[in-house]
Structures are given as structure tokens and as C-alpha cells.
Amino acid sequence: MAWKGQCVEGEKFNPATACNRKLIGARYYLSGFERDYGPLDPGSGTEYRSPRDGLGHGSHTSSTAVGSAVKNASFFGLAAGTAHGGAPRARLAMYKICWFKDLQGRCSEADIMAAFDDALNDGVHVISASIGASPPLVPFFASGTEIGSFHAAQMGVVVVFSAGNDGPDSSLVQNVAPWSLCVAAGTIDRRFPTEIKMPNNDTFVGEGFITENMRMPLIDSSTIFTDGSCSTDKWNGNSATKKIILCFSTVGPVSSFGAAIATYVANGSGVIFVDAKVKLTAQDDFIPTVHVDLHQGTQILYQLQSSPKIPVVQISRSKTSIGRTPAPSVAFFSSRGPNSLSPNILKPDITAPGVNILAAWPPKTPPTLIQIDRRSVKWNFDSGTSMSCPHISGIVALLKSAHPTWSPAMIKSALMTTAYMGDTTADKILAGGSLKAADAFDLGAGYVNPLKAMDPGLVYDMNTQDYIYYLCSLGYTKEQLKLIVLPSPDIKIECRGNNHSDLDLNYPAIVLSDLQSSSITVKRTLWNVGKVGAAYFASVESPQGVVAFVWPRYIVFSNEKEKVSYYVTVKAVKQSQGRFDFGEIVWCDGYHYVRTPLVVRVNNV
Template sequence: MRLFLGVSSHHVWTWLLVLLMGSNNAMSTPEEHQTYIIHMDNSHKPASFSTHESWHRSTLASLSPYHSLSDKEMLLYSYNHVMHGFSARLTPSQLSELEKLPAHRATYRESFGKLFTTHTTKFLGLKRNSGIWPTASFGKDVIIGIIDTGVWPESASFSDRGMSPVPERWKGECENGTAFSPSLCNKKLIGARSFSKGLQAAGIKISEDLDYDSARDFYGHGTHTASTAAGNYVLGAGHFGYATGTARGIAPGAHVAMYKVLWATDSETSAATDVLAGMDQAITDGVDIMSLSLGFDQTPYFDDIIAIASLSAIEKGIFVVCAAGNDGPGWNSTYNGAPWIMTVGAGTVDRNFVATMTLGNGLTIEGTSYFPQGIYITNALLYYGKGNTSKEICDFSALDPREVAGKVVLCDNSTSIDVHTQMYEVERAGAKAGIFLIDKPTLDPEDYSIPSLVLQTGSSDSVREYAMTVKNATVKEMRFLLTKLGTKPAPQVAYFSSRGPDPVSPGVLKPDILAPGEDVLAAVAPNRPYMETGIYDLVTDYALYSGTSMAAPHAAGVAALLRAVHRDWSPGAIRSAIMTTAITIDSTYMTFIDQWTGLPATPLDFGAGHINPNKAMDPGLIYDIDLQDYIQFLCGLGYNDRQMSAVLRRREWDCKEGPTNLNYPSFVAIFTKATNSPTVKNFTRVVTNVGGDTAVYQAVLEVPTGMRIRIEPNTLTFTGKDQKQWFDLSVEIDTEAPDVIYGYLRWVDQHNHIVSSPVVAIKT
């Protein structure tokens, strides 16, 4: 499993966890125990057992005693909602015996591995006196469950100042544990639990030096995501002087419940059984929104524990949001792509953190910097290699301290030398500061261990020319701690954000949506140094993080606001409202740019567009989806009965005749390049009027050359609220059309509703 904090797979934070499916697949000897998740058929439970857990314990006790463990030692968790079943330590012989029972439905082997946020509310158009914030009472009475690394309860973001009482329907609690007392919870943080039985069953200890055996957050990731979704107002928050202002979550009036399922250990591992247990408990406790900034490796849905558990949550009306992953910019890299999950990609915001540099010739240049100390560097010599002819001067051990001490070192050609290595080398050699010319953005705020300025290679020619041609070149001044707003274009698709087509179901557009995910300021755990600068270890309680981990809680917060306004909306209705009202052009009125390539992006990168909370409150029409729609979708995948049963958690279902395409708010037509293959794809959709009592919608098509979209009928007339209307859409492409081509269907009415859906064609 992966926790989607940080950047792409090209630069992964070494202290994060990532669960990798199937990493412990060696066959056990009969004497050894391994942990398994056992999916049971609930209809086989004898009436004599009052609870599922008592039945599960009895089942384990009935197995042949090839072991020294009691049923209490064998059983880790009994699951009631995400599936009917349990996780237990079993020998292969016991597993074989159990799998022969009529009640057995499926087995999942335990998986291990490593872990894979002030301005964003304004960027999203949220205002205190108008729009969705006041209408939703800022998310009042909505409960957001965060499945993550825990929480730092003392953070000002979790103050219950101004909060409404805990909802009476809430069934959760705050558990006692290491450095965590139930008294730390309040009307904001209403629940905190931890789950580690699966980890400990594997013989992996929770190190006191690396984590807390409780719901307390060690890494800060869970604190960051929770405060992003629903943090209270905090004045004067900032990242070492950058991004200063009032921090608040997207739904500051909502309640938070933390479910700690991810741990730091000597082996830096976490167990899938624990993740499943956290999701199961969240459903039991009564959360309204579930947010997961993590994911398992891409597998079919019948093997995907998060997909199975999320479908159970959706059945109970819980909206599930997941991060899309940080494996961009490559294609087919999305995680958590089940169509019942809202899959969120990461976008940039219109804010940069910069330093300015004035050279000896008077030229002033601006570059990126997060260096935390508000200092000036003045009248320093500029060093650019011996004789000013060497380009790759900052490789490991390449700098002579006698030559560079007290100077500003210019490091060039970072496309061939890792920029982290260069920064370390400049620091090692005793330079006063560094200027790094890089081709792609690959540094995080904590990487700036010395006064540094980063320039994209495309805008650095003047610096290079000055350094090469002027003897005794100097830097007259370097100035840090500048936050620049209004940067254009924004948003862009963050370079690390995972892209479609989805590797499991390419016919469903993923990610669904884009939300702020780069340089997001939110609360963190101040229990350890955030970064080192020289001899100083720096600690902070608010920090800038990047990743789809940060994007997902933005969407979770928006979902909480929508739930507060529309209590009767289904999870499908909430997702539709978010997708069909999304922004599809950037601040320069152009198509979103891919941050990695600098070229226009496509819906395979940004889904339906960038999230737009105020518009989502009144979408006009919705594409609703119920459980039977998902069943029809699964029927169309060709799963056998056992696989269908694993996903649906039941013995019987109805695969009705007719189309199996989902009533999704986006369209994906997949064509093969083979000769004589079909060149037309047909879709059927139904929309529900949630706007005024009467409305007439006209279809407006945006179609590129090489693609044809037909709609029937092209006018939808509604005479009442909640009335439904059907329409058919067909997509046709020319043989010479590019491999990815897309347009838009927009339903427009007289009340200024614009219901937008991307229509994407992919040639494979």
C-alpha cells in the first residue's frame, strides 16, 4: 500500500510507508503461521451465535490443532461492514481446512510494505459570507473519518472553539494509549483509534523511537490530511515564514475522527489487515465521509481490499475519497480507481515561494526557494567551476572547500546529476549559498538545507553567461522569504500526480477530479525536526506538503460541505455534482498545462477538471448511481461467481440484461487500432433534475477535429424536481485521429446551470 504524500516515484520521501501487495508470498511450512484475511458467507452463521465474532472464534477453534495458538491468539480482527469475515494467524493446513468450509468465500494474504497542504481555500473560491461555506454552516455536524498515520491532538487545528456538539448518532471513541489520553479529544476531534494487530502478528514491533503505540501521529501525515479536510481556524500559521496567514480546513465546521492504520517501525511496514480494520470501525462509528490518502497496488476489484471495503461504505451512504497516487507523469498509473470511489489527482495553486538574486551586473532574477531563514546574502563571489568552463561541477566530492568556502556556487546540468546530491555537495564544501539550474521540479521544502535558489534551465542562460564571461563574478544580493500570489497559469497538473487510463478499468475515467496538492500548508506533528540547516534542527507545527495525499482531503472537505447542504444526496450524487461543475480552463483561459511537459494536459491527467466547491452546491442535474448500477458494471467485467461474491459480499445478485456502462458523469470510448474494428461507441445515461421545478436543458457539444459526438435527444425538459430523463450519446473517431482525443458534452439551461462531462476517446 502507498501513502500518497510527497512527490512522484522519481523522488520518494525515505521516511514514508508504502504497502506492496504480495511482498511476502513465500509458502509457509506447516509449523509456521501467516496472517490471512478470510471472507465468510454471513448466511451460514448459525443462529446460536449472537455475534459474528463468536462465530469466527468458534470456527477457528474447530480447526485441527496443528498449532500452539488458542483461538483468541489466532483471531486478529472480526470484520462486520467492509466484509463479513475476519483476519487470523493460520498454518497452511488450517487455511486449507478452512477454505473447504461451505461458509468460506475468499482468502486474501496479508500484505506488507512501506508508506507511499492557508491559501487553498481562497484559491477554491471559499468565502465566509457567500457561497457554499455559509450555506453549509462550514460543514456543521458532518463527520469525516481519516484513515492515516494518526493525529497530533494538541494542534490548534483541532481546537473545538466554536464547534457544534458531537452528533448524537456518533458511536466512536478516543482510545487510551502511549502519549494519548481520551481527554485529548473534544468537539472537533471526536474519535481517535489505532490498529496494529496485523503488524504485531507478523512479529513486527512498534519501536518507541519511531512511533507511538496509540492514535498519536509520529510522521505528521495524518495530522496534515485531517487539518486540510476540517481543521479549525488558526491565525498566523506558516512554513518558516512562507505562506503565512490563517490556516483552516475546507470544512472547518466538520468533526474529525482519526483511524491510525499506518505505522513507523524498524522495518517500516504496515499491515493490510489493520487498514481493513480501520475502515470497518469507521463504518461502525458512523462517519459521513471517509478519506484515504493511501492505496494498494492495482489489482482486480475482487482482490482490492480498499475497493471491497469502500463499496460496503458506499452502500451505507458514506462518501469515499482516495488519492490517485504519485506515480506520474506516466500513463496507467492511477490507484484506487474503483468507480464507487472518488479518485483525486493533484493540481498546483497560484502561489510560489521565491528568492530574488541580483548579480554583479545589476541583473535581478527570481527563482524558487523554501530556505527558512529570513537572511540576506550580499557581495559574495560567484563560483562556476575551474576556469568557468566546467558544467557538471557539483557531483559528489567534486568541490574543493578551499575554492568555494564563503562563495555562492552555481551548479549546472542537473538533468544528469541528482539535485539532492548537488545540494549536499555544496553544503559539504562550506559554500555560503547555492544556485541550482534544473530541468524538472524535483525538490521539496525540507530539501533546502542551505540558502539556495533554484532556476529552471530554460530561464537560466543569463546567469550562466554572466558566470562564464565575467572574471570575479559576484552576487550582490540574495533575498529569501518571499511568497508570491497570482502566479499563472494555475492550476496545472502536478508532475507527480498519477495519470489514466486506469490500469484496472480503462473505460472509467480516472482520476475523477483535480484538487490542490502541491505546497499545501497544514498542521503537522512537532515531535521531531522537520529539516536540518547547518548545525540547526528546525521544528514546526505547520508545514508545506505535496502529493495526492494533500489533494484527497480537499475533496473530502468539499464532500462534507455538500453533505451538510444536501443531507439526502447519495455518494453518487455528491460525486456527480463535484465532477460536472469542475473548472476546465486555467487562470489564462487555456487548457490545463502538464507541469512536467509544459504541454496541454488531457482528462486522463485531470479527470473532469479542477474542483469548484461553490458551483458544486447547485449542479442543476446529477448522474446518480445506486448499488445495482455497480452490480451491472461488475457483471460486464466477466467475473465468475466467486469473484463477484468477493466484491459484493453476498451470495446472490442480479445481472440484468442490457447495457453495463455505468451512469457515470464522464465518458470513455476505447477503440482498437486493428482493421475492421468498430469505430463507434454508444452510451446511455440518465440525469436527475436537482435544480428548479421546471427547466429545459440544451445539449452543447465541444468536439475536436477527428471526432464526432451525437446526442439524442438534444433537449431535456423537466417539469418537476427529482424528475429523471434519459439520453443516448455516441462517439466516433477518424482512423487518423490521435491516440487520445476528447471533447465535452454540456447541458445548459435557462437558470445558468452548466452540467459538463468530458468525452474521451482512446485508441489502443
């Protein structure tokens, strides 16, 4: 049995340290939640008044980060193989802070901070937090996640956050503090082709998680919903029993999740959901759903409208296809930058797999929120930056194991400077991928490359005092700084003078969000974590509209852990207003490619 704020023993938990002479299994936090949102109803069937996972999100993310290897994992035969987390030998401690109420996940600031405090006191090395709030973002001194993650950075603990699922519009990225990692979601090269055969033998191939063959009448959404939008508030009362409904995302508009709910309410048996090609991906929408693009959907609609009677369609069981789809690319739902709180700090930081990730699921929890007659599962697919976040958390655990003396900033740097961004200077030796159309506000520094991050050659570092001066650049007062920073005799919680700039932070990316003068010079410092005597040469790809110069152009490291500073001068060569352009600085010794994104917006009209 679990007690709030107490240690819970679990036979299969092998946690970080001891607590009250017991091994930590899991903790849960309800005081703040119940004060803010009222009593939790454990009788709802979707929550337990304990650390137990009632929705599946916690099981899915934790197994993605550190799950042990399990053979024959699959979702009813789809994506079959051996599943394991990023760091399967890592030890896991759970801190449950968010709860399902009124069809939403809700978290209390007080509970978040209490969980951070307990985790840090318990001695964890990495904190994976797939949580966040959409803009407008509160100041750092008013955010439990940002205060908790700052304390973690002070104590040498890496915190990994999800970027949010508000894409593809710009400036909606969440968790933007420079002392934590913010992860965007990308695709992988696994798809689930699903064949739809019409009565005239025309065949369309969409995507879905169809586990059994289906043969049913197909009807247009307009016969069930007024104005044809597949939405519960547009249901006209007609029954769709034992029928499949053709729904368009552009009519309404409506999401596939909303269309599935509406079809369920109308007693339908399945959905063919038509959406833009960029959004085309399989989803488990709790009733069988096949996703097709707008061209295919339009052809299906024409056949439906020209048929003298209701056509019967054959939908075949989905298949698993690997290696036939260009990947990676940024997921359409992944929240983008620029950073709405501090535009000169690049967010998101990095991208990891976040689309249709197969991971563990509570066997007594249905695959979706609405309980229907389906077999129980031990594995389930899910998509979101909540899925990409634990991928990075597992990789961070491996980096901490390989480099125990590295600071959180050095680990972040290793991940960012070795990330894959497409056919750029740093990636010419790599093959595959399709990221060239994306930019640093979509992907951060790029798609994670775990093997290269283990040996990055050079890293950027930052410490608590650096972050304090960064906060000073935002205009925070001493009283506000004290709300964020843990007191320490080695730290000065004060702002020296009035000349602070967020451009001075030694971040592994350079963003000039408002270049008004003719030129500006930025300083960065690199630490050698590779071999002694290494010589690095700089190459620069200037963003459009500016010319960037690096000095010195080459660096020789005579000692291990030696640090050397370099300067980047960016000069505008045309008049412009309001458009961001993207380039890079790459330091290369013939083996390591240390890539720093360079993002500039000229605003000198």
C-alpha cells in the same frame, strides 16, 4: 494513552459518534504492519507507537480537510494569513494505518481493512485517504482500499483518494475504482519569488522558502561530486562548508530532494537547483534551496565558469506573491490516466489544490525528515495529491451537510459536472485559469468549483447493483464478487448473462478507449436536483476523428428528483489507431452547465 483498536479520548476531538460510551479521538493499527514488516522502532525519533503524528503528514492532511480557522498562520512569515480547512465545523476521527520504516511509508492491507471497518462502524460520513499503490494495480478483490471503499459506498459513505505522485507519465494513476473519488493535484496562484544577485549585479529570480538573507560563495557541483551530479553516491569527499552548490536536474539526473540530501552530506549550506520550467516550484528541501529554470541556471553557470575566483552570491529572503501567476494548472507530479485497470472509467476524477499547501504541522517535528538546527514550526508547506485529496474531502463534507440524502455517486457527479476545465462550452462564463492545454487524463473532469457543486442542477447516480454489474464486465467470478460486496438481502451478488459492459455504468464521464466499429451508442441517466419545470438543452463538442450525436437534444423535468435517460452515439469519421481525443457533452438550462467529459480513441486501422 492509546490502545490498539481502542477509542482514545481527546479534549479537542469532537468526533462523529460514540464508541464504547466514549468519544472517538483516534485509533491506530499495528498488527498487520508488524506481521508484514517487523516491529516498529519508536526510538527512531520519527514514529510513535500511538495515533500521534510523528511525520507531519497526518496533521497536514487533516487540518487541510477540516481544520478550524486560525489567524496569523505562516511559515516563518511566508504565506501569512488566516488558515482553515475545507469544512472547519466538521468533526474529525483519525485512523492511523501507515508507518515510517526504512525511509518509506508502509501500510498493511489487513490494517487498512480493519480501519475501514472501524470507521464505518463508528458512523463517519466521509473518509479521506491519502494513500495508494503505483501500477501494476492488483484486482479490486485483492485490494484492501478498494474493498473498504466499496463497503463505504454501500453504506452511503464517500471515500476520497489521492491519485498518486508518479506523473507526468501516462497510465500511472492510482485508486481507480468507480465507487470512490480520485483526486489529482493542481497549482494555485501563490508563488514565492526569491532573488539571487551575482557579483556583477546580475539578478535572477527563482522560487524558494528562504527565511533569512544568505551571502555565501557559490560553487559548481562538479567540484564536490564526480561527473557533476548532485547525488550522495557521487560525492568526492570534498567539503562544501558554508557554500552554496549549483545543481542541475539534468545532470544525473537528480531531484531537488536528492540534491539537497547530497549537499547536506557534503556539509553545504544551500542549493541553487536548476530544473525544467514546468517543474519550477518552491520546496522545503530541509536546507535552503532556490529553484530556477534552465535558462537562468545556464546563465549562472556561465558566470561561475568565467569568474577568476569563487563568486559570492546574495540570496534574499523569499517573498509571497499572490495573483500574479496563471493558475490553475495540473502539477507535473500528479499521476495521469488513462485508467490501467479499467480504461473506460475516467481517472482521475477531479483536480484540487495540491502545490505548496500551508497547513498544520506537529511542533516537535522538524519541517523535513532530517533533523537539523531549525526552529520548530506549527505550519508547513507540502505538495502532492495527498494535499489535494483532503481539499475535496472537506468540500464533500460540506456537500453532505447541504444534501444529506445524496448518495456518494451523486456527490461525485456534482463535483465532476461542475468542475472547471478551461475555455470550453461549460466555462465561457468563468474567467481566468490556464487548463486548456491539459486533458481529462491530467485533470479528470476539471478543477473543482465548490460553489457550483452545491447546486449542480442535474446529477448522475449509481448504486451497489450497478457496481456489481460493472465488476461482472471485468470478468470477476461470483466468488471474487463475494470478497468485495457486503452481503445484503437487497443485493444480487451474481452476473446475469454475459452481456455486461463497463460502458453501461452511469458514470459522469464517457470514455470509449477502443472504438473499432463504425459507431457505438452509450446510455446515461440524469436526475433532476434543481427546480421543477427546468428545461435543459444539449450541446456537443466532438473529439477529433469522430462525430457525437445526443438524443434527445432537450429534456424537460416536470418533477423534482425526476430521472431522464439520454443516448450518445459516437461515429468514427476517419481511420486512426491509438490516439485519445477529447470532447464534452453539456446540458444547459441557462444557469446550470452540466458538463460530461467525452473521451474517445479510434482504433479502426
